């Protein structure tokens with residue numbers, strides 16, 4: 738589904754309640770996938786979304802990964818095979834994903850700007866995992882947060898739950914890194930995305946969590 742211009746949300750959850758998302762960005766430079774789901778049906782979901790964009794696997798030029806957890810990475814070797822596209826993640830996470838998935842993953846620097854879709858900036862937010870990252874789409878004033886922030890099917894935001902985190906305290910404390918950016922929309926993996934007014938909601942979450 739094209740939720741924002743050029744930003745396609747793929748809802749891999751069985752209930753279609755935004756319980757597990759990944760994304761396809763329709764950039765002038767080519768399609769960028771952000772995360773890749775976990776199971777073969779998720780690959781089918783991505784294929785269907787590409788088709789709705791009138792694109793195919795060969796149009797995918799880059800795969801960005803938010804972090805190493807299986808629900809974001811288990812399809813990476815399959816996606817590499819289908820697209821041939823480079824796979825990139827924050828430099829602390831890249832070797833961990835590479836080791837778990839047996840597929841080459843290149844490292845990104847915190848603050849690095851990827852030259853797709855008018856600039857995609859890497860935001861390193863450690864805590865959920867070592868090299869957990871969010872991605873800021875400058876032109877669309879949108880943050881793809883991955884698991885930096887969690888939520889529910891109504892879009893109520895929360896810090897990443899402790900049971901899923903390397904260091905939940907750090908994960909909660911570092912959420913404020915997102916507030917350095919000028920953004921209206923927040924897309925994240927587990928919960929209903931916030932379209933419009935997202936920065937105020939993240940600020941509220943950060944204030945509540947302190």
Ligand SMILES: [Zn+2]
Nearest residue numbers: 804806884901
């Ligand atoms: Zn995770």
